[in-house]
Amino acid sequence: MIEMTPAAREQFENYLQRLRNELRGSRSVVADEVEQNVREHIDIALAHAQGPVGATEVIGVLDRLGPPERWLADEDQATTSRGFMDRFVSGPGDWLAYVSFAIFLLAAFFPAIGFFLLIPAMAVSRATVELAQDRGEPLGGRRWLVYPAIAVVLALTAALLILAPPLRIIAALGLDSGGVAEIFGVPENTPGHSRAVLGAGAMVFGSWWIIAAAFCAALLRPIRFVFAPLLEKLRRKHFVVMALFGALIAGGGATLIYFR
Amino acid sequence: MSMPDLSLDNWMTQLRKGLLELAILNTITAAPLYGYDIVRRLSDVDHLVITEGTVYPILSRLKNSGLVETYIEESQEGPARKYYRLTTRGRDELRRMNQHWDSLHQAIGGLRKEGKR
Numbered sequence: 001m002i003e004m005t006p007a008a009r010e011q012f013e014n015y016l017q018r019l020r021n022e023l024r025g026s027r028s029v030v031a032d033e034v035e036q037n038v039r040e041h042i043d044i045a046l047a048h049a050q051g052p053v054g055a056t057e058v059i060g061v062l063d064r065l066g067p068p069e070r071w072l073a074d075e076d077q078a079t080t081s082r083g084f085m086d087r088f089v090s091g092p093g094d095w096l097a098y099v100s101f102a103i104f105l106l107a108a109f110f111p112a113i114g115f116f117l118l119i120p121a122m123a124v125s126r127a128t129v130e131l132a133q134d135r136g137e138p139l140g141g142r143r144w145l146v147y148p149a150i151a152v153v154l155a156l157t158a159a160l161l162i163l164a165p166p167l168r169i170i171a172a173l174g175l176d177s178g179g180v181a182e183i184f185g186v187p188e189n190t191p192g193h194s195r196a197v198l199g200a201g202a203m204v205f206g207s208w209w210i211i212a213a214a215f216c217a218a219l220l221r222p223i224r225f226v227f228a229p230l231l232e233k234l235r236r237k238h239f240v241v242m243a244l245f246g247a248l249i250a251g252g253g254a255t256l257i258y259f260r
Numbered sequence: 261m262s263m264p265d266l267s268l269d270n271w272m273t274q275l276r277k278g279l280l281e282l283a284i285l286n287t288i289t290a291a292p293l294y295g296y297d298i299v300r301r302l303s304d305v306d307h308l309v310i311t312e313g314t315v316y317p318i319l320s321r322l323k324n325s326g327l328v329e330t331y332i333e334e335s336q337e338g339p340a341r342k343y344y345r346l347t348t349r350g351r352d353e354l355r356r357m358n359q360h361w362d363s364l365h366q367a368i369g370g371l372r373k374e375g376k377r
Contacts, residue, residue: 001339023317026317028324028325029320029321030320030324033320033323034316034317034320037316037320038316040295040341040342041295041296041312041316043338043339044294044338044339045296047338047339065312065313067311068313070314071313071314071317072317
């Protein structure tokens with residue numbers, strides 16, 4: 001794909017959108033194929049341009065291609081003057097977003113099976129995002145249908161990663177019951193016991209967050225890919241901050257135990 | 261009720277639409293061509309292609325009809341190109357279309373001769 005200035009890109013995308021609107025629903029013409037042809041046409045027509053292609057050059061080629069509204073023969077246009085449902089189901093780029101949101105709503109209304117429905121909702125959302133990227137088109141309003149499933153799965157995964165392991169460790173060591181008394185030699189019902197419990201918990205949480213941050217930093221690319229496009233701006237420095245925060249909490253916990 | 265447009269422009273538009281499929285199929289008879297190349301060659305024919313983009317939906321329709329098929333080939337001059345070639349069925353259909361065109365052309369020629377007498 002040739003490089004275009006933002007203004008040229010906008011002109012081109014608008015043109016492709018008109019093309020898709022016009023051709024979708026035609027039973028004899030495959031809109032995606034025509035769009036691919038037009039993209040190839042632009043690439044070849046402007047292949048010898050030096051640097052990013054400007055709007056003037058792109059508009060020149062698009063003018064020669066002519067308005068997509070005049071492309072179809074009369075018999076095609078007859079099938080193109082279609083109802084809402086035909087337009088709705090004209091291509092996966094459109095209806096996948098609706099499918100994703102429908103599954104997401106089912107998950108919200110039926111909490112008993114909600115967790116299992118969130119996975120396909122997330123998968124369909126990601127497919128919609130990928131499809132839009134492949135076609136070089138913005139998600140536009142479809143982001144409101146696609147993002148909720150990805151955002152909820154992301155929030156649940158993050159909560160699980162941050163809270164579940166330290167809570168399990170605390171339960172396993174019995175830090176929430178008599179464990180603190182045994183480990184740190186602070187009998188229950190003494191003034192320092194509650195501070196020791198708090199300190200031990202903070203140490204476990206803080207230490208785990210350091211480990212989790214290192215784990216996530218190592219797997220940064222897969223994480224970004226799975227939760228794209230929401231985590232596109234995620235960088236390793238964010239996990240460094242998380243690890244430092246974990247160290248601060250763990251250090252605070254150790255201090256509490258020391259001065260119990 | 262709207263009156264049919266009998267202007268020369270409208271007649272030429274209708275004729276052009278009808279002939280484009282025949283022209284495209286004839287363009288790729290000798291050798292496979294990619295879309296941009298087909299458009300360029302047809303644009304060289306006077307009055308045949310007014311808006312170049314018209315060719316692409318027709319190519320898609322011809323492919324859906326099984327008259328042409330496509331394949332991708334890398335290019336040293338730029339991006340990979342999608343080539344169009346006639347299928348066996350497309351070749352048979354084109355032969356019949358050309359015969360029909362020839363007989364129509366002759367018939368119109370005959371009518372014109374009679375008109376001149």
